[in-house]
Amino acid sequence: MNHPLSVYNSLSRKKEPFIPMNPPFVGLYVCGPTVYGDAHLGHARPAITFDLVFRYLQHLGYKVRYVRNITDVGHLENDADAGEDKIGKKARLEQLEPMEVVQYYSDRYHEDMDSLNVKKPSIEPRASGHIIEQIEMVKAILKAGFAYEVNGSVYFDVAKYNKSHNYGKLSGRLLEDMMAGCRNLEGQEEKRNSVDFALWKKASPEHIMRWPSPWSEGFPGWHLECSTMSTKYLGEEFDIHGGGMDLLFPHHECEIAQSNAANGKDAVRYWLHNNMITINGQKMGKSLGNFITLREFFSGQHKGLERAYHPMTIRFFILQAHYRSTLDFSNEALDAAEKGLKRLLQAQETLHKIAASKQSSVEVSSIGQKCYEAMNDDFNSPVAIAQLFDAVRIINAVFDKKESLSEADLAELKSIFDTFLTDIFGLISTSGSVSEHLHGLIDGLMEMILDIRQNARQQKDWGTSDKIRDGLNNLNIVVKDGKGGAEWKLNP
Numbered sequence: 001m002n003h004p005l006s007v008y009n010s011l012s013r014k015k016e017p018f019i020p021m022n023p024p025f026v027g028l029y030v031c032g033p034t035v036y037g038d039a040h041l042g043h044a045r046p047a048i049t050f051d052l053v054f055r056y057l058q059h060l061g062y063k064v065r066y067v068r069n070i071t072d073v074g075h076l077e078n079d080a081d082a083g084e085d086k087i088g089k090k091a092r093l094e095q096l097e098p099m100e101v102v103q104y105y106s107d108r109y110h111e112d113m114d115s116l117n118v119k120k121p122s123i124e125p126r127a128s129g130h131i132i133e134q135i136e137m138v139k140a141i142l143k144a145g146f147a148y149e150v151n152g153s154v155y156f157d158v159a160k161y162n163k164s165h166n167y168g169k170l171s172g173r174l175l176e177d178m179m180a181g182c183r184n185l186e187g188q189e190e191k192r193n194s195v196d197f198a199l200w201k202k203a204s205p206e207h208i209m210r211w212p213s214p215w216s217e218g219f220p221g222w223h224l225e226c227s228t229m230s231t232k233y234l235g236e237e238f239d240i241h242g243g244g245m246d247l248l249f250p251h252h253e254c255e256i257a258q259s260n261a262a263n264g265k266d267a268v269r270y271w272l273h274n275n276m277i278t279i280n281g282q283k284m285g286k287s288l289g290n291f292i293t294l295r296e297f298f299s300g301q302h303k304g305l306e307r308a309y310h311p312m313t314i315r316f317f318i319l320q321a322h323y324r325s326t327l328d329f330s331n332e333a334l335d336a337a338e339k340g341l342k343r344l345l346q347a348q349e350t351l352h353k354i355a356a357s358k359q360s361s362v363e364v365s366s367i368g369q370k371c372y373e374a375m376n377d378d379f380n381s382p383v384a385i386a387q388l389f390d391a392v393r394i395i396n397a398v399f400d401k402k403e404s405l406s407e408a409d410l411a412e413l414k415s416i417f418d419t420f421l422t423d424i425f426g427l428i429s430t431s432g433s434v435s436e437h438l439h440g441l442i443d444g445l446m447e448m449i450l451d452i453r454q455n456a457r458q459q460k461d462w463g464t465s466d467k468i469r470d471g472l473n474n475l476n477i478v479v480k481d482g483k484g485g486a487e488w489k490l491n492p
């Protein structure tokens with residue numbers, strides 16, 4: 001690892017050198033979606049941010065185990081452990097089994113992520129598949145004395161925990177302020193303090209999603225699943241935990257408390273948080289009703305959109321801002337992103353049309369180094385992208401014969417674009433779909449095969465020629481020999 005990477009740790013509130021516990025292995029956990037509706041632009045940001053982190057760590061040579069969960073139980077409408085389960089509610093309204101809702105929206109989430117060229121995580125555990133592990137963790141927290149049971153529900157005792165630990169160390173909040181600012185909401189009567197949070201909730205008679213436990217038939221609290229599943233797949237201590245800034249409190253603060261209570265130590269070494277996407281300066285969110293789904297972006301079917309946008313435009317729009325900066329959505333910003341991405345992709349193609357000269361008239365050796373420096377500075381993609389735009393000016397000038405590039409420098413630029421634009425930023429051609437791409441590939445392969453057959457025929461090697469024809473016939477590809485050479489078609 002020749003590239004010293006620094007990351008901004010939300011816990012220490014500063015940039016720190018990234019030193020994994022067990023190199024070359026890196027454990028990365030990111031909070032995934034609660035699957036009760038289509039993903040919107042706000043969901044694309046953490047997915048793309050941590051896809052960038054995942055890709056870059058892999059590029060540096062780390063073997064990354066990336067765990068991103070699916071929340072399919074326990075996420076209630078209200079953060080203070082009240083209200084209906086989000087998935088249970090959707091299932092009730094649609095008259096579906098909750099797991100039908102989960103399957104449907106998980107599948108659609110995966111399709112959206114594929115469109116955005118977001119790599120699949122190494123493991124994608126579901127909360128409902130880890131109820132036993134969650135119950136075990138509740139037991140451990142009870143045994144350590146940091147939780148209490150009331151009427152079949154178990155709550156985390158924040159005030160008691162805070163006596164020996166620091167509840168609020170991630171968010172920077174003080175317990176006294178939190179307790180003073182907390183309203184007494186309905187359904188909170190069981191708690192000793194309004195800041196306490198549920199580890200296990202007894203299910204009300206109408207609650208659909210329920211499992212047996214030592215305390216009651218019920219369901220786990222939302223914060224518990226991430227502590228449990230990260231421990232299960234990455235160990236009691238691991239390298240990076242990521243998520244949106246909106247999850248920092250209470251979700252991640254509670255995760256820290258749970259790990260300390262159950263295992264006696266912090267689980268996470270580096271906490272990374274992406275900032276929010278705003279719409280006219282306001283947070284975009286389902287609960288705020290001002291969100292646009294990714295599918296609406298791809299189709300243009302939304303009153304806030306002037307037209308459809310390619311998934312790669314959305315990806316580039318997000319990567320053009322540093323992940324810790326806010327990013328304001330507008331049609332104009334997406335138009336600009338589309339133009340910028342087109343320039344980069346065209347320059348990458350142009351690189352293959354340029355003929356090398358004996359000598360370079362321009363300096364390109366520092367571009368790659370500057371891209372690495374930017375990425376090593378807390379994944380600063382916008383600064384690295386600016387370097388690529390500098391390269392575009394050089395490429396276009398060389399194409400116009402105003403400048404020249406040596407063979408070595410040309411190869412260097414190709415390598416920089418393939419490494420950063422394609423592999424690390426995951427930005428791929430916006431013209432043509434996968435099927436068009438495959439068509440081109442098949443045409444090329446057929447041309448090559450028929451060329452080999454033509455050669456065989458010329459040498460009167462009928463054995464090879466017939467073997468190729470019969471082999472193609474078996475694949476339903478019919479070859480016809482004509483005056484202008486062989487033609488082929490696919491039998492339906």
Ligand SMILES: [Zn+2]
Nearest residue numbers: 031032226251
């Ligand atoms: Zn989480």
